[in-house]
Amino acid sequence: MIDASRIITEALVQSGADVFVGYPITPSNLFYTYSKERFPEFLAGPDEISVLQWMCGYSAAGKIPVTATAFPGLALMTETLNMAYMMELPMVLIITQRLGPSTGSATTGAQGDLKFLDGIISGGFPLPIFSPSNFNDAWTLSNEALKTAVKFRTPVIILTSKELVMTQKSFDMSSLEPLEKVDRTPKEFKFPFQPYKAGLDMVPTFYPLGNDEYQVRFNSSTHDNEGLIRKGTPESLANTWRLREKLEKRIDEYSFFELDAENGAEDLIVTWGVSADASRDSVNSIRGKGKKVSLLIVKTMLPISQKIYDIIDSYKTITFAEENMTGMFKEMIFGKRTTSKIKTATKFGTMLTPSEIEEKVN
Amino acid sequence: MEAAKKILTNVKMPFCPGCGHGICVRSTSKALENLGYGPNDVVLVSDIGCSGLVDPLFATHTIHGLHGRAPALGIGVSLGLDNPNKKVVVIQGDGGATIGLQHILEASRRNIDMTLIVINNLLYGMTGGQMSGLSTNEFKAYKHSDDDADPYDVVNLAHQSGAAFSVRVNDISNFTDTLKEAINTPGFSLVELSSLCTSHGMKKVADMKGFIVAEERLVNNRPIGVSKKRTKNSLLSSVKVLEKQFESTIEDSTGIVIAGSAGGGVQSAAKILAQAGILSGLYTTMKGEYPITVGTGFSVAEVILSKKPIHFTGLEKPSAVIAVTEEGWNKVKNRVAHESKVLVDRKICADCSVDVKDFLKVGGKMGAALSAVSYWVKETGVFPVEALFKVVESSKYAVSLQKAIQSAEELREVVYSYIPENKKRTN
Ligand SMILES: Cc1ncc(C[n+]2csc(CCOP(=O)(O)OP(=O)(O)O)c2C)c(N)n1
Ligand code: SF4
Numbered sequence: 196m197i198d199a200s201r202i203i204t205e206a207l208v209q210s211g212a213d214v215f216v217g218y219p220i221t222p223s224n225l226f227y228t229y230s231k232e233r234f235p236e237f238l239a240g241p242d243e244i245s246v247l248q249w250m251c252g253y254s255a256a257g258k259i260p261v262t263a264t265a266f267p268g269l270a271l272m273t274e275t276l277n278m279a280y281m282m283e284l285p286m287v288l289i290i291t292q293r294l295g296p297s298t299g300s301a302t303t304g305a306q307g308d309l310k311f312l313d314g315i316i317s318g319g320f321p322l323p324i325f326s327p328s329n330f331n332d333a334w335t336l337s338n339e340a341l342k343t344a345v346k347f348r349t350p351v352i353i354l355t356s357k358e359l360v361m362t363q364k365s366f367d368m369s370s371l372e373p374l375e376k377v378d379r380t381p382k383e384f385k386f387p388f389q390p391y392k393a394g395l396d397m398v399p400t401f402y403p404l405g406n407d408e409y410q411v412r413f414n415s416s417t418h419d420n421e422g423l424i425r426k427g428t429p430e431s432l433a434n435t436w437r438l439r440e441k442l443e444k445r446i447d448e449y450s451f452f453e454l455d456a457e458n459g460a461e462d463l464i465v466t467w468g469v470s471a472d473a474s475r476d477s478v479n480s481i482r483g484k485g486k487k488v489s490l491l492i493v494k495t496m497l498p499i500s501q502k503i504y505d506i507i508d509s510y511k512t513i514t515f516a517e518e519n520m521t522g523m524f525k526e527m528i529f530g531k532r533t534t535s536k537i538k539t540a541t542k543f544g545t546m547l548t549p550s551e552i553e554e555k556v557n
Numbered sequence: 558m559e560a561a562k563k564i565l566t567n568v569k570m571p572f573c574p575g576c577g578h579g580i581c582v583r584s585t586s587k588a589l590e591n592l593g594y595g596p597n598d599v600v601l602v603s604d605i606g607c608s609g610l611v612d613p614l615f616a617t618h619t620i621h622g623l624h625g626r627a628p629a630l631g632i633g634v635s636l637g638l639d640n641p642n643k644k645v646v647v648i649q650g651d652g653g654a655t656i657g658l659q660h661i662l663e664a665s666r667r668n669i670d671m672t673l674i675v676i677n678n679l680l681y682g683m684t685g686g687q688m689s690g691l692s693t694n695e696f697k698a699y700k701h702s703d704d705d706a707d708p709y710d711v712v713n714l715a716h717q718s719g720a721a722f723s724v725r726v727n728d729i730s731n732f733t734d735t736l737k738e739a740i741n742t743p744g745f746s747l748v749e750l751s752s753l754c755t756s757h758g759m760k761k762v763a764d765m766k767g768f769i770v771a772e773e774r775l776v777n778n779r780p781i782g783v784s785k786k787r788t789k790n791s792l793l794s795s796v797k798v799l800e801k802q803f804e805s806t807i808e809d810s811t812g813i814v815i816a817g818s819a820g821g822g823v824q825s826a827a828k829i830l831a832q833a834g835i836l837s838g839l840y841t842t843m844k845g846e847y848p849i850t851v852g853t854g855f856s857v858a859e860v861i862l863s864k865k866p867i868h869f870t871g872l873e874k875p876s877a878v879i880a881v882t883e884e885g886w887n888k889v890k891n892r893v894a895h896e897s898k899v900l901v902d903r904k905i906c907a908d909c910s911v912d913v914k915d916f917l918k919v920g921g922k923m924g925a926a927l928s929a930v931s932y933w934v935k936e937t938g939v940f941p942v943e944a945l946f947k948v949v950e951s952s953k954y955a956v957s958l959q960k961a962i963q964s965a966e967e968l969r970e971v972v973y974s975y976i977p978e979n980k981k982r983t984n
């Protein structure tokens with residue numbers, strides 16, 4: 196028997212993560228325990244602000260750091276997460292959702308942190324959010340998350356939920372293919388080296404602090420290509436704007452989803468994370484009764500790819516299946532206003548069940 | 558000899574005329590140059606505030622972070638570099654030291670190899686001269702500030718927390734030498750430098766007298782803090798691989814809720830059941846629920862056994878609800894569905910209309926849950942009870958677990974006995 200915390204931790208180490216910096220919090224504690232057992236380097240921070248600051252230091256020094264927390268820790272990390280984003284430091288944050296608000300119920304699952312993450316970077320900048328829907332995703336998506344962090348020089352989030360990472364399941368481990376270690380060789384660049392000068396791919400070449408070849412400057416404030424504070428110059432504003440562009444324009448390089456489309460179906464179930472397995476079951480049940488239905492499992496939650504919009508637009512009715520009050524992903528696509536075309540199968544405080552989803556679709 | 562490269566750039570100081578920060582910056586660069594550091598050997602970590610405007614002045618590597626967090630960022634840089642030939646220097650103001658005090662204590666406690674320079678001008682310069690946690694009472698009285706709580710002694714705090722070297726210097730003619738000493742000290746060093754804010758404080762250094770804290774220098778002889786690196790084994794290699802060796806009668810899927818109290822082996826009984834299911838060719842899931850204080854209160858586990866792969870791991874209609882203690886039963890009695898078989902210990906309700914057995918009596922406090930699970934397995938015949946024995950065979954607690962499984966027999970009329978695999982005769 197195995198749980199997704201173990202799979203994600205192993206996948207990240209195999210993909211090249213160097214250090215885990217943690218502060219314990221339920222339901223992310225298994226990540227802490229497993230990381231202590233597995234990571235080449237493990238550090239226990241005294242609080243979540245320290246944790247993420249240390250990670251930024253490691254990242255700026257050329258290492259790939261990982262942490263795991265839940266909403267209360269994420270809230271403390273928010274300012275530093277913005278710093279990491281602005282400095283363009285690769286790292287992975289695992290956020291295990293639990294029932295809020297506030298400390299809420301530590302051992303009850305939820306899918307209630309997506310909207311917080313949507314606006315977490317001041318100014319509305321996109322932060323890549325990956326949400327595994329089962330054990331195989333936990334493996335491959337962790338690898339993709341880490342690759343995205345390095346390729347785009349950005350912090351990324353792996354968004355999970357209590358039931359996904361703490362439930363033990365029988366699992367065929369031979370279905371996990373060996374993972375490729377991420378390549379950290381610095382990309383070619385046009386001389387002279389400037390730490391924030393980007394080429395056509397919009398991502399500046401990374402050299403770590405303390406290297407002997409090039410002077411490196413990282414900066415959390417609005418900065419020019421050299422990494423020095425510049426308020427409102429075309430260069431510094433372009434540099435900040437680029438943070439959005441690099442992720443939005445190249446979205447298809449890291450946008451993952453699973454579409455189980457049935458020919459002739461007019462109904463689509465859209466779901467993510469822990470509600471995906473319940474949706475898989477309800478799709479089987481609906482089809483078993485001779486009704487046509489398609490299923491879209493979104494795995495890169497943010498930013499949202501045009502492909503997701505296009506799929507959704509091609510159906511007559513859409514049912515969003517999510518374990519939160521109002522359907523957070525639904526609100527990100529359609530806003531708070533609901534029309535007859537859009538339905539929500541939501542649940543608060545317990546898992547959304549296959550029959551509850553089926554009921555909404557019908 | 559090649560002329561040593563300058564630590565400072567030619568950029569003009571960004572501070573107000575007469576601001577003391579410039580002297581601190583020049584003294585820092587002089588100290589580094591005198592010690593032979595080149596620009597690429599130094600990582601300057603800067604905070605927010607007027608004292609954080611220093612990046613362009615340094616030709617070194619620089620990283621400019623958040624208000625108060627520079628020492629924490631420095632900890633990460635220092636451990637991440639893990640290179641004694643590189644020097645991490647952190648600069649922050651008294652405001653930064655106030656909001657981020659925890660990070661200074663942590664750097665001291667761990668004796669991280671870096672030098673923190675706290676430039677103390679007794680106020681938040683950048684935001685308009687408000688009082689900080691390092692502003693002295695005398696200065697606050699002079700500024701007509703209502704806050705008369707005594708200031709932190711950050712030098713002493715660092716010392717008490719284990720910093721290798723912590724020192725306060727007020728006399729600018731000693732800045733460079735003291736900084737040299739600090740930079741040369743292996744481990745964590747903190748240098749508090751007195752600075753002048755000409756815009757919101759005094760106009761002249763001489764006027765600072767009477768408003769500042771006396772100099773002090775403190776030393777701890779401790780090893781440098783390092784982060785150990787280890788090679789470790791795959792987390793997958795320690796997962797027990799279970800191959801099918803028994804047959805199951807389950808056609809579709811069945812879910813069981815098991816409830817008891819902390820320390821009663823509920824979680825382990827559930828896991829044994831689930832693993833026995835795998836040995837019987839089934840797909841299984843197992844999840845536990847218990848209070849955060851795991852040593853007390855209820856303990857509930859859910860197991861699903863299924864012939865087909867399991868997606869949804871929730872359990873809407875358990876086919877059995879088992880409870881061996883009252884607090885466990887209270888937690889799960891609302892889970893009983895129309896089709897649920899209910900099995901509870903006699904102690905919970907002797908006259909219930911449900912199936913009542915003496916699980917506690919035959920299995921003991923620790924074995925009751927496993928006894929009940931074994932009883933259920935035998936009664937339903939989902940798979941041979943040998944599968945349970947097989948799971949516990951190699952456990953540290955094999956003997957007591959086997960006893961608990963065996964105890965279920967006392968609750969049944971037919972008595973059978975388990976013969977371990979290696980003792981079995983083949984025919
Ligand atoms: C989290 C946070 N709170 C408040 C501020 C606003 N702020 C900027 S600089 C500063 C005070 C700086 O004082 P000090 O560290 O003593 O530096 P000085 O300007 O005196 O050199 C404050 C409060 C901020 N940047 N971040
Ligand atoms: S406001 Fe004060 S601390 Fe800031 S630059 Fe001016 S004199 Fe220096």
Ligand SMILES: [Mg+2]
Nearest residue numbers: 650651680682
């Ligand atoms: Mg100050």
